[in-house]
Amino acid sequence: MSFPRVILRAGRSCSAMPTRAFSVKSVARSAVEPTYKAPALGVNKTFDEALKVIAEDKAKRLADIKNMEATLAQLVKAAPSAAKDTEIAALKEKIFKQEAYAEINDPEIQWQFKNNKNIDMSKAVFRFMKSKQFKRETLPVIQQRTTQMFVTPDLLPAFTPSVNVQLDFGAGSIPQGTKIADGYFETGSFLLPGKTIKEPKVNVTSFHPEQRYYTIALVDPDMPDVENETYKQQLHWLIANVPLSATQTELTKENADVVLSYLAPHPPKGTKYHRYTLLLAEQPNNGQDKIQIDATQISRETTLRDLCSHFKLEVKGLTFFRQVWDKDVSRIYKEVLQQDEPVYGNQPKVDELLDETGQKKKKFVHM
Amino acid sequence: MSSPFARTALTKASNLMRAGAPSGPKKGGGNSLNGEPRNDLIKKVLFDAPPRPPVRFSPEDMTRHETIERAWKLVRQQQKQAQEEGLARKFEMMRKANAELEATSAQLFKHSQTKERHAVFPRQLRTLTDTPPKQIWNYRQPAATPTPKA
Numbered sequence: 001m002s003f004p005r006v007i008l009r010a011g012r013s014c015s016a017m018p019t020r021a022f023s024v025k026s027v028a029r030s031a032v033e034p035t036y037k038a039p040a041l042g043v044n045k046t047f048d049e050a051l052k053v054i055a056e057d058k059a060k061r062l063a064d065i066k067n068m069e070a071t072l073a074q075l076v077k078a079a080p081s082a083a084k085d086t087e088i089a090a091l092k093e094k095i096f097k098q099e100a101y102a103e104i105n106d107p108e109i110q111w112q113f114k115n116n117k118n119i120d121m122s123k124a125v126f127r128f129m130k131s132k133q134f135k136r137e138t139l140p141v142i143q144q145r146t147t148q149m150f151v152t153p154d155l156l157p158a159f160t161p162s163v164n165v166q167l168d169f170g171a172g173s174i175p176q177g178t179k180i181a182d183g184y185f186e187t188g189s190f191l192l193p194g195k196t197i198k199e200p201k202v203n204v205t206s207f208h209p210e211q212r213y214y215t216i217a218l219v220d221p222d223m224p225d226v227e228n229e230t231y232k233q234q235l236h237w238l239i240a241n242v243p244l245s246a247t248q249t250e251l252t253k254e255n256a257d258v259v260l261s262y263l264a265p266h267p268p269k270g271t272k273y274h275r276y277t278l279l280l281a282e283q284p285n286n287g288q289d290k291i292q293i294d295a296t297q298i299s300r301e302t303t304l305r306d307l308c309s310h311f312k313l314e315v316k317g318l319t320f321f322r323q324v325w326d327k328d329v330s331r332i333y334k335e336v337l338q339q340d341e342p343v344y345g346n347q348p349k350v351d352e353l354l355d356e357t358g359q360k361k362k363k364f365v366h367m
Numbered sequence: 368m369s370s371p372f373a374r375t376a377l378t379k380a381s382n383l384m385r386a387g388a389p390s391g392p393k394k395g396g397g398n399s400l401n402g403e404p405r406n407d408l409i410k411k412v413l414f415d416a417p418p419r420p421p422v423r424f425s426p427e428d429m430t431r432h433e434t435i436e437r438a439w440k441l442v443r444q445q446q447k448q449a450q451e452e453g454l455a456r457k458f459e460m461m462r463k464a465n466a467e468l469e470a471t472s473a474q475l476f477k478h479s480q481t482k483e484r485h486a487v488f489p490r491q492l493r494t495l496t497d498t499p500p501k502q503i504w505n506y507r508q509p510a511a512t513p514t515p516k517a
Contacts, residue, residue, distance in 0.1 A: 039427045039434075047431040050438030057441050105437045107430050 036111045054105045061102035068095050100128035121246035122209060131207045134164050138181065142318065145188035151277055151320055154221050155233070155304050163317035164205035165280050169195050190273070191321045194328035197336065199237070199262035202251035204244050204280060204317065211245045212287025214280050215313055216256075219304050220265065222274040224344055235300045235307075236263045236276065241283070241290045259293045260300065266332045269325040270344030280317035281308060 041048055072091050075084065103109050103125040112119055112126075119126045142161060145151075152158040166184035173195035179186040184203070202216060218237035225232040238260035242251055267274040283289050291311050298307060308315065333341040355361050424432060469476045 037427075039431050044431050044435075046435050050435045053438040053441055054434070057445075105434070105441065107434045110433065111430065 034115065036108050036115075038108065057105070058102045061098050065095055065098050065102070068098070096124050096128070099124035104129065121249075127207050127209070127246055130205065134205065134207075138164055141181075142187050145186075146318060146320070149188055149275055149320070149322075151221075151275055151318070155219060155277055155279075156308065156315055159315060161317050162207075163280055165278060165317040165319045166203045166205075167278060167319060167321070168201040168203065170198065170200075185321065187319050187321075188275075189321055191323055192328065193265060193267070193323055193326045193332065196276075196321075196323070197264040197328075197332065202278070204249050204251070206244055206246055206249075206317075209246050211243050211248065213240075213283045213290055214242045214244050214287065214316070215240045215283060215291070215311070216242055216251065216278065216280055217304065217307065218262075218276060218278045220267075220274050220276050222267075222271065224268070224271055232301065233303045235260055235298070235302055236265060237261070237278075238293070238298070240293050257293070259295070259298070263300070264332050264336050265323050266329050266337065267323045267325050268342050268344055269329070271325070273322045273324045275320050275322055277318065277320040279304065279315050281313035281315045284312040 039047065068091060075088055075091065078084065109125055113129050121127055139161065168184060169191065173191060174180060174185045175190065175192065178189045216239045217235060220234045220236055221231065223232050223234045240257045240259055242256040265276050283291055330341050333339055353361060468479060
């Protein structure tokens, strides 16, 4: 860049060279997160009028919220009845929507949602926008993958996730060419066994401001069961009483109870791909009850349906990845599981046209 | 005003329209479709106007545009809401009136709720058309006097 040299020359010799108007300060490459700059007023009259309309609408909605909160306070004090709880819930929902609509048209809020990586989820408007984005962008993909790979009929009945779960196995765990959303792998992607030996970071995007307790389970439904000629489920990871909310998005094992520690996925040789499904189940009483899971009650062979029915859990979020045998799986069997590695194959093909001796079956009997 | 729309105020299309509009006394018997010079003008605007270049927005302008679109949507929502409330009020008054009539007299109520079975549309209606003439009815024309038949 020749600009600094040009300015030095102009200062020393005071020649007829024109002084540059811009500054020569260099900005660091890894700059701080950009801040919102409001568009200038007076440039577009329609924009100025639009801001007035939006401000008026906001004031009206805030007044409406005040009235609704007053009626809510009265309702809460009133005598309990069957209809009262539903009325209170409906009114709270209305207040939430009004809070969201009051601020959603603000250009600053729109900019923050688009450009800020850590938006304040304690604000109703951001929770509203995030939930809409989840329903529009992420949910169809999850539903399509889970129905296509038959995760839902096999593990649990079909349901609509209301919470977004994402796994992070660390740098380099997502193979090249795999679609990525927000830096996490897309539901149903193939991951390498060597990259999933260590337990992942679990990121949960929920939309309720209050704290609720969840149970996290990682299930492999495709382990072969040779005696019954079918497949059996294996629980790779079980954690209960995980506190989560709109602002509390990461799983921290210190706050939760690890019932079954993380077991590295190990699809045996000869089996087709395994679908390692991570489920997020809400605990009873809207996530307010803590549950106690003893080691005697469950094992690594417990099926998910049994677990959910026994502890009255409701599955709210789901994600899964697929894996296929690799040389790293042999290593996992040797070092982590310390077992002999099983190798599966098909039954020998029986030719129906030959008898036991290998001769062609006789059609006619010699009388 | 440095908005990207400044140029649209005086585009070639509107220039053509200004040039095409008859300013002086109209010449009789133009060679236009159905005797209407307006159809020629429409064709000129549609097919002879040159294509405009795409509008380029800076991020600031984009924010302004989106805010304007949101505010306009809000205004239309408010108008629709007001209209709906007005209609609801009218419907409620009508319903109350009907209920009162029903309570007052059964025969009158039945008469108000039924329609004439053999009603027909007004046969003297002028045929509706997509391209009406410039002068629909000559109000200045004197009334026709009946010509005496010899």
